[in-house]
Amino acid sequence: MREKALILGAQDIERVLKRISHEILERNKGCGNLVFIGIQKRGIPLAARIAENIKNFEQSQIPVGKLDITFYRDDIGKSIKPEVNITDIPFDIKDKDIILVDDVLFTGRTIRAAMDAIIDLGRPRSVQLVVLIDRGHRELPIRADYVGKNIPTSINELIEVRLKETDSIDKVTICDNK
Numbered sequence: 001m002r003e004k005a006l007i008l009g010a011q012d013i014e015r016v017l018k019r020i021s022h023e024i025l026e027r028n029k030g031c032g033n034l035v036f037i038g039i040q041k042r043g044i045p046l047a048a049r050i051a052e053n054i055k056n057f058e059q060s061q062i063p064v065g066k067l068d069i070t071f072y073r074d075d076i077g078k079s080i081k082p083e084v085n086i087t088d089i090p091f092d093i094k095d096k097d098i099i100l101v102d103d104v105l106f107t108g109r110t111i112r113a114a115m116d117a118i119i120d121l122g123r124p125r126s127v128q129l130v131v132l133i134d135r136g137h138r139e140l141p142i143r144a145d146y147v148g149k150n151i152p153t154s155i156n157e158l159i160e161v162r163l164k165e166t167d168s169i170d171k172v173t174i175c176d177n178k
Contacts, residue, residue: 035098105147
């Protein structure tokens, strides 16, 4: 895999997450009914960072949960080797406005699986989607409510998101998938 270009550096990611935090507050008219759920793996630190931004803006703590979608994927048994992680949502999602967070939106299948997993946990009032990068190539009618950056890619390219919490560095790059 060859890195072709840097898309976002550490400061860019921080700036994008602050913008998204403000957009969430504006759209929801505050944070009173919000909960955040990050999709394993990099959605979790992104959700925590956005929740921390909102805490700093509104002086209000928003619950953050971790969602593993492994058993909801529709490609288990194909070329994907499942990596089972932890789902930890220590709060009731009934009638809450869920802010679902992931790093990259691609085909939409991960988000469909996440929504299936959430519905198995309860009936939220709404589910809104935050993605750091939307790279296109949707296979399902899913779109993000909040997008850090749209990066149209070819099918042979990859978006690699690295975060301090998981990779010791903050950066987003576009790479050849060879």
